[in-house]
Amino acid sequence: MTSPTFACQHMPGITAISVAGDLEAANADQLDAFTRTRRRPGDHVVLDLSEVPFLDHSGLRVLLNVRALIRRHGGDLYLACLQQSPVRLLTTAGALPTLTMHHSFEQAIRAALQASQTPQAKREQFRGGDAE
Template structure:
């Protein structure tokens, strides 16, 4: 198992969190705590760059769903970017995929969070 590491970047209204490692039971609590500390405002959107996360466990998925619910209660949303095959498969198999907003790139996720028309 690869320990989970985080990096954070703040933009007006959006917190971008890049992760690397395994989002398993051990990493889930760390992710939850990191997101709580990293968000500047409760209504900020959260973009998670999952390009370096090869394993997503059920505990990690629970955190993602809880973060989504919390951010939406305050007017924001959770945007996932760059899912690898295994995490994408878990979202599909559990039925969570339609509930979570997934983007092909971090840039697309940020634009969506900021409600910027991506066709221009």
């Protein structure tokens, strides 16, 4: 068992969190706690899981709970760079349709940036339509 470590960076509308280590029953709640304290309300969250070789059902539960929390606050969760073992669990558990996954961190960041800009563009378009 490898205890996870976390690194966080903020961009406009996005909180990017890199995770390294296993996410399992003994430590998966650390990700939940870290995400709750580091993300900004309304931010989309990108989790770089390239350094997570193992994910168990407790880790999956935390990912689903983190996604639900983020969505309640107007954002969404984007997973990047999953290794084979975590993908196998997500597939077996039927979680793939629920979680947004990307092959690279850059793809996930682009998708989150696009999503974070979409509501702003819609608000501006609506305001513009009101002015006419």
